[in-house]
Amino acid sequence: xxxxxxxxxxxxxxxxxxLGFPPIIxxxxxxxxxxxxxxxxxxxxxxxxxVDVSPPLQWSGTPTGTxxxxxxxxxxxxxxxxxxxxxxYNIPPDRSELPENVxxxxxxxGIGVQGVNDFGRVGYGGPCPPRGHKPHRYFFRLYALxxxxxxxxxxxxxxVLRIIRSNIIGTAEYMGVYSRG
Numbered sequence: 001x002x003x004x005x006x007x008x009x010x011x012x013x014x015x016x017x018x019l020g021f022p023p024i025i026x027x028x029x030x031x032x033x034x035x036x037x038x039x040x041x042x043x044x045x046x047x048x049x050x051v052d053v054s055p056p057l058q059w060s061g062t063p064t065g066t067x068x069x070x071x072x073x074x075x076x077x078x079x080x081x082x083x084x085x086x087x088x089y090n091i092p093p094d095r096s097e098l099p100e101n102v103x104x105x106x107x108x109x110g111i112g113v114q115g116v117n118d119f120g121r122v123g124y125g126g127p128c129p130p131r132g133h134k135p136h137r138y139f140f141r142l143y144a145l146x147x148x149x150x151x152x153x154x155x156x157x158x159x160v161l162r163i164i165r166s167n168i169i170g171t172a173e174y175m176g177v178y179s180r181g
Contacts, residue, residue: 013151031142031172035100036167042138042176049180053101054086059142063170066093066144069112070164072157075127077136084157085138086124087115089164090148107155115155121156127178134178144170 036042044050062069069091075083076158088102098111104123107113119125121162139147145167151160 002132029059029063029142029144029172030168031057031059031174032138033057033140033174033176036176037178039175039177041135042127042178046180052126054098054124054126056100057140057142057174058097058100059072059172060096061172062093062096063144064147065169068093068145068148070096070145070160071094071140072143073124073138073158074127074157075138077129077133079130079133084118085126086140087155087157087160088112088116088123088156089115089151089155089160092101093144101143113151113153115151115157117159129178129180131180132142133179135177138176138178140174140176143168144172 032038034048035056042055046055057071068089071086071088071091072084073086075085077098088098089112091098092110095111101116102108102111102114102124104121105114106122114123116122117125127136127138143164145164146169149160149163149167151159155163
């Protein structure tokens with residue numbers, strides 16, 4: 001069993017420890033990056049100030065019944081409103097990680113299909129806040145779906161969310177920050 005940061009113990013009826021039975025452990029759906037800790041600074045290599053490659057991501061506790069996954073990365077602190085940095089969908093449900101530097105192509109073998117970010121490009125576009133701004137927050141949200149949605153290549157975040165909204169059975173979130181001097 002893989003350990004994750006959060007787990008909850010479910011009891012039904014009498015306390016199973018008193019009855020001599022171990023508790024049922026329900027693992028929560030969680031998302032992490034080995035490249036940076038939650039709430040901490042995203043390393044420069046994953047931003048527009050360097051090579052701008054996607055960070056590695058790992059998840060556990062994928063809900064039972066998941067048929068596909070969707071990943072969306074966005075910056076809610078952008079001056080013009082929420083800015084989308086990455087849209088990746090039809091991720092196979094048996095995957096539990098994304099490698100560093102997912103290719104910036106519409107389809108990535110074994111990984112999924114990529115949409116268009118708010119830079120107008122396919123694939124990952126790293127943090128690139130205006131110079132002098134306070135640190136921006138970057139949220140990576142992983143959605144577990146009970147279906148494999150029929151979404152065209154190069155879809156926008158809004159198109160993807162509209163299509164998947166009634167099929168979401170779980171969500172995991174991870175956040176990092178970045179600012180430019």
